[in-house]
Amino acid sequence: MNAPAHLAHVAPEIAPRPVPQALLDALAARFGAQCSTAMAVRTQHGRDESSYTDVPPPAAVVFAESTQDVADAVKLAAEHAVPVIPYGVGSSLEGHLLAVQGGISIDVSRMNRVLSVNADDLTVTVQPGVTRKQLNDEIKSTGLFFPIDPGADASIGGMTATRASGTNAVRYGTMRENVLALEVVTAGGEAIRTGTRAKKSSAGYDLTRLIVGSEGTLGVVTEITLRLYPLPEAVSAAICSFPSIEAAVRTVIQTIQLGVPIARVELIDANTVRMVNAHSKLGLREEPMLLMEFHGSPAGVKEQAETVQEIAAEHGGNAFEWATTPEERTRLWTARHNAYFAAIQSRPGCRAISTDTCVPISRLADCLLDSVAEADASGIPYFLVGHVGDGNFHFGYLIDPEDPAERAKAEELNHTLVARAIALEGTCTGEHGVGLHKMGFLLDEAGAGAVDMMRTIKRALDPKNIMNPGKIFSL
Numbered sequence: 001m002n003a004p005a006h007l008a009h010v011a012p013e014i015a016p017r018p019v020p021q022a023l024l025d026a027l028a029a030r031f032g033a034q035c036s037t038a039m040a041v042r043t044q045h046g047r048d049e050s051s052y053t054d055v056p057p058p059a060a061v062v063f064a065e066s067t068q069d070v071a072d073a074v075k076l077a078a079e080h081a082v083p084v085i086p087y088g089v090g091s092s093l094e095g096h097l098l099a100v101q102g103g104i105s106i107d108v109s110r111m112n113r114v115l116s117v118n119a120d121d122l123t124v125t126v127q128p129g130v131t132r133k134q135l136n137d138e139i140k141s142t143g144l145f146f147p148i149d150p151g152a153d154a155s156i157g158g159m160t161a162t163r164a165s166g167t168n169a170v171r172y173g174t175m176r177e178n179v180l181a182l183e184v185v186t187a188g189g190e191a192i193r194t195g196t197r198a199k200k201s202s203a204g205y206d207l208t209r210l211i212v213g214s215e216g217t218l219g220v221v222t223e224i225t226l227r228l229y230p231l232p233e234a235v236s237a238a239i240c241s242f243p244s245i246e247a248a249v250r251t252v253i254q255t256i257q258l259g260v261p262i263a264r265v266e267l268i269d270a271n272t273v274r275m276v277n278a279h280s281k282l283g284l285r286e287e288p289m290l291l292m293e294f295h296g297s298p299a300g301v302k303e304q305a306e307t308v309q310e311i312a313a314e315h316g317g318n319a320f321e322w323a324t325t326p327e328e329r330t331r332l333w334t335a336r337h338n339a340y341f342a343a344i345q346s347r348p349g350c351r352a353i354s355t356d357t358c359v360p361i362s363r364l365a366d367c368l369l370d371s372v373a374e375a376d377a378s379g380i381p382y383f384l385v386g387h388v389g390d391g392n393f394h395f396g397y398l399i400d401p402e403d404p405a406e407r408a409k410a411e412e413l414n415h416t417l418v419a420r421a422i423a424l425e426g427t428c429t430g431e432h433g434v435g436l437h438k439m440g441f442l443l444d445e446a447g448a449g450a451v452d453m454m455r456t457i458k459r460a461l462d463p464k465n466i467m468n469p470g471k472i473f474s475l
C-alpha cells in the first residue's frame with residue numbers, strides 16, 4: 001500500500017502485514033463476543049485525535065477483561081507474527097494508534113478496577129482501563145488524590161504508555177515520577193512485574209521507567225501502582241490578563257525561578273480565550289491570560305498568591321480575578337480542558353496539528369515568542385495553550401485536512417518550532433509522545449547513537465516486532 005501524501009515522512013512504516021484467517025478464527029474461538037471484526041469498531045480503534053486519516057484499521061479488536069486475556073491475545077498474535085496495538089481511550093495526539101502495519105487492537109477499557117488503595121503508604125494499584133477521573137472519584141473518601149491531569153479523561157494505562165502529564169505537573173511531576181510499579185504482558189505473552197510499592201529501589205535496571213513512555217511498543221501494561229497525594233487543605237484559583245504574551249511568560253519564568261510551589265500555571269493566548277468564550281460562554285477578557293492554582297495551608301496559599309500577584313503587577317498584569325468556590329474553579333478548569341474542542345469547533349471540519357515542545361524554563365520566552373510571530377505571519381488559524389510552568393506549550397494549527405498546502409505550512413511551522421526547542425536544549429515532545437508524527441524529530445533530538453540503543457532494546461524485547469510496530473523510531 002502507498003502511504004497517503006500526508007504520511008509521506010513515515011512511508012517506510014506503512015506496510016500492513018497479512019492477518020491470516022487462522023488467527024482471526026483462533027481469536028473468535030478464544031474470545032467469542034469479546035472479539036469484534038465489525039468495521040465501525042475497527043475504524044474507531046485505528047485512529048486517535050491526531051490529524052491523520054486514510055490508514056487501514058486493525059483487522060480485529062479484542063476487548064480484554066483480564067491479564068490472562070491480554071496474555072492469550074498476545075500469544076496468538078505472536079504465533080502469527082501479527083502486530084498488537086494496545087488501546088486505552090484513544091485520546092492520543094500523534095498517530096499512536098494507527099495500524100500502520102495492520103494487526104489487532106487490544107482494548108483494555110474493560111480492565112477498569114481500582115485493585116487496592118494503601119492510604120497509609122499513599123499508593124494505589126489499578127487496572128489500565130481506569131480513567132483518571134474515575135480514579136479520583138473512587139478514592140475521594142480517603143482524602144487522597146492522583147494529580148496527573150491530561151486534558152482528556154485518559155486511561156491510566158494510556159497515560160503510563162505516553163508518559164503523560166498536564167496542568168498539575170509543575171508541582172506534582174509527570175507519570176515518570178508517579179508510577180512505582182507495573183505488571184506488563186511482554187511480546188512473548190508472559191506477564192512480568194517491575195518495581196515495588198517501596199518509595200525507592202536500587203534493584204537492577206529500572207524497567208518501570210523503560211516501560212513508562214514506551215507507547216505500547218514493548219508490552220501491554222496490565223496493572224499500575226501509582227503515588228497518591230493528600231488533598232490540599234486549601235486550594236485557590238485565579239486568572240490574570242496581560243498586555244502581551246511576553247508579559248505573561250516573563251511572570252511565569254520569575255515565579256518558577258523564585259521557587260514558588262505553584263500547583264498549576266497555564267498560558268492561554270487571546271485567540272484561545274476568544275474560542276473558549278464562544279464555546280463555554282465565559283466572558284473572559286480577550287487578552288493573553290494566566291490561569292493559576294495554589295495548593296497548601298491557608299497561610300501558604302495566601303503567601304504564594306501574594307508573591308505571584310506582585311510579580312504579575314511588575315509585568316503589567318491586571319489584578320487577579322479569583323475563583324473562590326469549588327464550582328467556579330471547576331468551571332474555569334473545564335473551560336481550559338475544553339480549549340482543544342473549542343478551537344476545533346471554531347473552524348468546522350478542521351483538524352489540529354499539535355505541537356508539544358518543552359524547554360528549560362529560562363529559555364521559554366526565546367522559544368515561544370518567535371514561534372508566535374511565525375504562526376501569526378502564516379495566516380493559519382491557531383490556538384496556543386501551555387503548561388508554561390514546565391516550559392511546555394502547545395500550538396494547535398487548525399488546518400483543513402483536505403488542503404495539502406495548509407498541512408504543509410503547518411508542518412513547516414512545527415518543524416521550525418521543534419528545531420528551535422532542540423537548539424535551546426529542549427524536547428520535541430514534553431508529554432504527548434512520539435507516535436508517528438514526531439519520529440523524525442526524535443532522531444534530531446536524541447541523536448543516532450541513542451536511537452540505535454532504543455532499537456537494540458526493542459529488538460531484544462520484541463524480536464518479531466509485533467508490539468505497536470512502526471512507532472517512535474524506524475527499525
Ligand SMILES: Cc1cc2nc3c(=O)[nH]c(=O)nc-3n(C[C@H](O)[C@H](O)[C@H](O)COP(=O)(O)OP(=O)(O)OC[C@H]3O[C@@H](n4cnc5c(N)ncnc54)[C@H](O)[C@@H]3O)c2cc1C
Binds near residue numbers: 091096128149161221
Ligand atoms: C483535548 C486533549 C487534551 C490533551 N491534553 C494532554 C495533556 O495536557 N497532557 C498530556 O500528557 N496529554 C494530553 N493529551 C493526550 C492524551 O490524552 C494522552 O496522550 C493520554 O495519555 C492518552 O491516553 P489514552 O488512554 O487515550 O491512550 P490511547 O490514545 O488509547 O493510547 C496511547 C498510546 O498508549 C498505548 N497504550 C494505551 N494503553 C496501553 C496499555 N495498557 N499498555 C501499553 N500501551 C498502551 C497505545 O498503544 C498508544 O501508543 C490530550 C488529548 C486531548 C484530546
